Amino acid sequence: MHIQTIPMWTGKSNNYAYLVTDEPTKQSVIIDPAHPEEVTPVLKSEEAAGKAKVTAIVNTHHHWDHAGGNDEVLKDFPHLQVIGGAKCQSVTKTPAHGETWKIGERITVKALHTPCHTQDSICYFFEDGDQRAVFTGDTLFTGGCGRFFEGDAAQMHKALNETLASLPDDTKVYSGHEYTKSNVKFLLAISDSDAIKKLQAFAESHKQTQGILTIGDEKAHNVFMRLSDPDVLKATGKKDPVEVMAALRELKNAMISATMANEGPAGDELTTKSRVLETAAGVIQDFRPVKSICAHLNAFHVYASDPTRAVEANHYCAHITEGLDIRQCLLYDSPEPNARLIGIEYMITPKIYNTLPHSERELWHSHVYEVKSGMLIMPTPNGVPKSVWQKAENSEMKDIIPLYGKAYHLWQVDRGDKVPLGTPQLMGSFGNDEMLEKVHPEGKKGLLTDRDGRFGADYEANARSRRDIEEPEIHPDADAMMRKPVAS
Helix, strand or coil: CEEEEEEECCCCCCEEEEEEECCCCCEEEEECCCCHHHHHHHHHHHHHCCCCEEEEEECCCCCHHHHCCHHHHHHHCCCCEEECCCCCCCCCECCCCCCEEEECCCEEEEEEECCCCCCCCEEEEEEECCEEEEEEECCEECCEECCCCCCCHHHHHHHHHHHHCCCCCCCEEEECECCHHHHHHHHHHHCCCHHHHHHHHHHHHCCCCCCCCEHHHHHHHCHHHCCCCHHHHHHHCCCCHHHHHHHHHHHHHHHHHHHHHCCCCCCCCCCHHHHHHHCHHHHCCCCHHHHCCCEEEEEEEEECCEEEEEEEEEEEEEECCCCCCEEEEEEECCCCCCCCEEEEEEEECHHHHCCCCHHHHCCCECCHHHHHHCCCECCCCCCCCHHHHHHHHHHHHHHHCCCEEEEEECCCHHHCCCCCCCCCEEEECCCCHHHHHHHCCCHHHHHHHHHHHHHCCCHHHHHHHCCCCCCCCCCCCCCHHHHCCCCC
């Protein structure tokens, strides 16, 4: 069995794809080819050299940075089978838990269902004689584990400490991301065991750590697989394994947030352990409403009382009904850690909007022009290829375009207020080019060029890509505040 790592490190990405080949027959599979621009040339080169005959794409889960490149790879290799969870792009086969199959003559693959990070997460155990490897996606990392996006601590405990821990100790681990250095920082905040110090030395001397360490190594240094370790119990203050797992994940999330925020005063060198302890309240406090935020949108709101004034608003939105009939958004003046909370917006479907009285409907604005003009964006995350993200963004725009929004701003940052002053201001949205020209002499270009530069967006390209999004009929009562400005 030959395993070739393909680092996908464009921009700030840190993903791995893996080409696994049965040496006698050269039959191969490609695991998680998320960035086709980096993977496809390798596949073509290996096939041209007679070193590989790719037969399938294998996905560990459906997230874009693992399965999002499937369709592009299939354009060059249309014969490939796509093996993965039911939500994976263009999947043709979803193996059952424990199901096995062969690659070529010597490689046996076993699918291991490990739901938690996503409910369709699957790890793949490969065996060729005494050579063993497991491809873990975002379930198990060297010294860490994936976030519990679609599952809970009980599921991750089972995935790591039952399913994967039962594999032979000499099984080499190939995870989906290069997170080892950051994981070591967290491990050291929990314990300074010899095994963790050994991993620290290894991480400092290796840029890539995949396929070297084993399941046995993870049992020795990975605190998520050492739930009865005295240091772990002391750090979490818990005893039950599932509660320990949950507490560890919350501590790790807190460390990530603290590292990203980095709000300490200049010259303040807080240790990782200090950051973890400082934010450990997250283990016992309940932040579920905030954690339910699932989308970041950016657009401009217009003052209903003065249509010559507009302000940029970063929307952080959550769905609060099962059928997605209502969304609620916190509005910030920037996406930075010290952003100011400037307002709120609610979004509702036409079904709900049509039940409202006439006077209430006049307070709500439409989103049709914002979507079709390219003004409304869902900023591309760092490291995500724009071509991949645009599909997700346009899908979100199709969901938003029929919605009606009611927004109030509490802090008029555009006029330089140092604190929130006065009464809440009713806000509207842009409905045509003429409205933009009232706000900026250069209209759309003048208002959006700076914003697009900061987010790597292009409103004109957005508009072109959204031509096929169907325009709903706007209720005649909507956007009334823009036709007859009102005092807020």
